[in-house]
Amino acid sequence: MFNNAGINKVFLVGHVGKTPRLHTQADGLNFFSFPLATNEFIKKNNQSVEHVEWHQVKIPVPMLSETAPDLNKGHLIYLEGKIKTKCYTDELGIKRYKSEVLCVNFRVLSSIPAEVQVASEGELM
Incomplete structure (x- = not known):
């Protein structure tokens, strides 16, 4: 069925860590880049602890525009x-x-929530 081919697919829901910045690759392709914070709660010593993971995201210019x-x-x-x-x-x-993470599709789920702020150094506040 898959002919020994692998699958490279990512699904993420998270908060944009910085305003996307425009970059140009050596081959001339333009894209926007930004960090994305995802968080989950894990059990540690019978307590729920929040773990934040940061992902560097690249979105092609036409898709974001x-x-x-x-x-x-x-x-x-x-x-x-x-x-x-x-x-x-x-x-x-x-x-x-x-x-x-090279983006192939995305959707904005909500605007900036008042109770969640993302620090510029990559930490949730």
């Missing part, structure tokens, strides 16, 4: 995409990896 040109920090969004990992060597010669 048509559907949500005013996407801002704090918006709650639903996102479908795939994971892409890049490998690079830093200035010290150490091999590093960076994972990103």
Whole structure:
């Protein structure tokens, strides 16, 4: 059925951590990039503890421009995409990896809620 093919599919619901910034790749493609915070509550020592996970998201310019040109920090969004990992060597010669979520579909679920604020340094307040 799948011919030994894998599946690379991500579904996320979370808050935009920073206003999306425009970037141009080396191949000339333009995209918007921003961190997305997802949170879950886990049991730890019989107490419910909130765990926040940060995802770096890339959305092609045409997709964001048509559907949500005013996407801002704090918006709650639903996102479908795939994971892409890049490998690079830093200035010290150490091999590093960076994972990103490449968006193929998304929807704004709500505007910025008053009780949830996202700090610019990647922490929920």
